[in-house]
Amino acid sequence: MPAATLATSLPHNIFPNVPKRTNFSTLVPSGFSASSTSYPINSNTSLSFVAPLEAILFDIDGTLCDSDPLHYYAFRDMLQEVGFNNGSPIDEEFFINNISGKHNEELCTVLLPDWEFEKAMKFMVDKEALFRRIAAEQLQPISGLENLCKWVEKLGLKRAAVTNAPRSNAELLISMLKLEDFFEVIVLAEECARPKPFPDPYLKALDALKVSPHHTFVFEDSVSGIKAANGAGMPAVGMATRNPEQMLLDAGATLVIKDYNDPKLWENLEALVKQKSRL
Incomplete structure (x- = not known):
């Protein structure tokens, strides 16, 4: 599959020469606790209504990586x-x-x-x-991301990254995660009329992929992202990497998971595959 298109193309990122302010060599924040400490997550609404699944859209920050x-x-x-x-x-x-x-x-x-x-x-x-x-x-990927990407590729699902981050950040993170060839489309909110929480970036992704919102769902970790996905007519799976579970549910997440290894996620994905096979 060709590398993802970012508006027209995705140029190589040039790492800026930023003066050091702090020693970040051991930056595993002891005071920045993941919301997973409050698990188990109780939200278990089904994604069955998006069958047959055509595409999955991904936020980047906090969704693909713990940034x-x-x-x-x-x-x-x-x-x-x-x-x-x-x-x-x-x-x-x-x-x-x-x-x-x-x-x-x-x-x-x-x-x-x-x-x-x-x-x-x-x-x-x-x-x-x-x-x-x-x-x-x-930077580290969210646990289980590699297996999910292999699953998506195996099924031939369409996929896009949709982010409020500036271009240089999106380029860097996708490159570091080695996902340049995974995404077919990368949508930057800065190139849309309005950023998340407005639905514009997700609507642009749907149009670029030529897929229906009724057969697509979104991975998101923030309130603004979940609202944007819902506004574009799609359910959102909340990634409780850092933001509290209840905050994501209140924003409209269909279900909330702690990472891509979460059994609740795979139960839903396997159910979608079974439904597709019966259609």
Whole structure:
């Protein structure tokens, strides 16, 4: 299969030379606890209504890889440098409730409402550059991702990555996860009329793949992403990598899993295959 198309093509990413601020060589955040500590997850709604399955759409950050802690550290470091919250570092709860899943333009008004927009966006650009440097050292895929990708390829399902992340981040993460040839299409919210939580990025992916929302579902880890998927007419499987299970359910997730090894996920996937074979 040819490499995924990103608008027109997906160019090679150039890693920015970001000055070191913190030693991230052992960045496994002790204070950034995964929501999996509250398992077992009780949501077990079926995905059977999307049969026959045609496609699966994936968010990137927090869905393909456990990147939220890396974003958290980058925001915490840089916000503290500019005196945000009187110089006190943000905590995990603040990050989850106010930052995770949001588009950078929205974050300008959330975090830096008194700054000129151009200055605030420059801050976001610098933060993303710091994130990429950290990610180059620390990024890990969500457990079970490789097996899921093999399953998708074996069945010949169509697939796309749909993200609020900027182009350079999407390129880096997909490259590090070795998924350049897995995705047929990569949709950037910055190239859509509106980002998630609006449905525009997912509608664009459906159009690019030429598939029906009635036979497609989405993997998402954030409230904004789940709302975007639902708004485009698709169910979302919530990935409780970091965000709380109940938050994802309240946002509209059809079911919530802790990773791609979750038995609940495979029960649903196997049921979809059986239904397809009967059609």
